[in-house]
Amino acid sequence: MSLGKNIQYLRKQKKITQEQLSEIMSVSRQTISRWEADEIIPELNKLVSLSEVFSCKLDTLVKADMPACDEIYSEITIKHVKAFKMARYVMITPNPEDDVNAYLDNWAQRSGLLELSPDAMRIGWDFPYVSLELQNRFGLRGYVAAYILSEGFETTCPGVEFADQEEADYAVITIYDPFAAAFERIPNAYKKILESLSANGFCEKPKEGILSCFEYVYDKEGMTCMDVYMHVDSVAKADIFTNFS
Numbered sequence: 512m513s514l515g516k517n518i519q520y521l522r523k524q525k526k527i528t529q530e531q532l533s534e535i536m537s538v539s540r541q542t543i544s545r546w547e548a549d550e551i552i553p554e555l556n557k558l559v560s561l562s563e564v565f566s567c568k569l570d571t572l573v574k575a576d577m578p579a580c581d582e583i584y585s586e587i588t589i590k591h592v593k594a595f596k597m598a599r600y601v602m603i604t605p606n607p608e609d610d611v612n613a614y615l616d617n618w619a620q621r622s623g624l625l626e627l628s629p630d631a632m633r634i635g636w637d638f639p640y641v642s643l644e645l646q647n648r649f650g651l652r653g654y655v656a657a658y659i660l661s662e663g664f665e666t667t668c669p670g671v672e673f674a675d676q677e678e679a680d681y682a683v684i685t686i687y688d689p690f691a692a693a694f695e696r697i698p699n700a701y702k703k704i705l706e707s708l709s710a711n712g713f714c715e716k717p718k719e720g721i722l723s724c725f726e727y728v729y730d731k732e733g734m735t736c737m738d739v740y741m742h743v744d745s746v747a748k749a750d751i752f753t754n755f756s
Contacts, residue, residue, distance in 0.1 A: 513576075515549035520577045521565040522547075525710055535564055566710040583696060585685035587707050589743065594678040598624070598671040599657035601638045603645070607654035608635065615656040615671070622668035628661040636725040657725075679721045681740040682708060689728070689737040697726075700739045708743065718742065 522532055522543075529543040536543070536557060545551045553561065562569045571577075598618070602611040615633065619625045638653025645651040657674075682704050689696050701724070727738045 513549055514552065514573055515547045517572055517575065517577045518543075518553075518561065519547040521561075521567065521572070524707070525565060532564075536560060566706050583687055584700060584703060585687075587682055587684045587704055590681050590683045590740070592676075592679055592681055592740070595676050596660045597634075597657040597674055597676060598622075598660060599655055599674055600671050601653060601655045603638065603641055603651050603653040605650045605652070607638070607652050608656075611635070611654050611656040615658060618668065618670050619658050622666040624658060624660065624664060624666070627664060631661065632659045632727060633657070634659065634725045634727050636722065675720070676722060677720045679718075679742055680744070682743050683741075684739050686737045686739065688735055690735060697737065697739070700737075701741065704739065704741045708741075 522529070527535075529540050529547075533540040533543045538557070542551075546553055558569060558572065562572050565572065598615075600611055600615055600618070602614065604610045612633070612635070619631065619633075624631055633656060635654060635656045638655050641651055641653045660673075684700050684704055686696050686700050689700075721742055722740075724739070724741045727740070729736055729738075
């Protein structure tokens with residue numbers, strides 16, 4: 512862990528220069544440079560101000576190894592997702608992700624979807640409407656899985672709910688090898704998106720007819736990857752993000 516490297520990492524994430532940060536912090540550019548080189552440690556009041564500027568917890572700024580996260584997470588980008596139709600299903604079990612994915616894969620085979628579109632995209636997201644009693648007493652959680660349907664696909668195969676998704680913009684981050692530490696890496700990906708949105712003046716934008724967030728798991732060059740999508744208001748795009756269409 513290096514406090515100086517954390518300051519430099521967050522400054523670059525926010526895309527501001529040492530000169531700009533020095534003006535914000537009311538110190539010289541040389542002081543910023545010495546902070547980042549670990550030649551001197553900022554005073555406590557400056558550390559508090561830095562955590563506010565970077566929208567991160569003081570404990571994270573001082574103790575975390577932020578540059579190391581670059582090996583686990585990609586940069587956050589903005590991606591435009593076109594409107595699509597999906598077939599979805601929800602399960603509430605002690606292990607809902609595996610259970611509902613297996614169920615939906617079976618449906619995709621029976622319905623002919625995978626025969627028509629072998630690379631059909633399967634996405635998923637947490638189902639939040641599980642009572643605390645069910646969670647605490649029985650260890651139950653909820654998860655929704657959905658296949659994005661290819662244009663023109665029709666089926667009478669029962670067992671799923673069909674829904675339409677409007678076109679929307681999403682902040683997206685990729686997690687490399689997410690299941691190596693799933694209960695740490697996946698929640699932290701959502702946290703990184705929210706912190707980045709907050710640091711750049713806009714936030715998550717829930718909207719009816721649009722998924723607030725979802726996950727997409729795939730293999731790339733022999734490695735399991737997960738893309739985490741979080742809906743944002745297209746009007747509030749920031750220049751720090753790379754835009755895709």
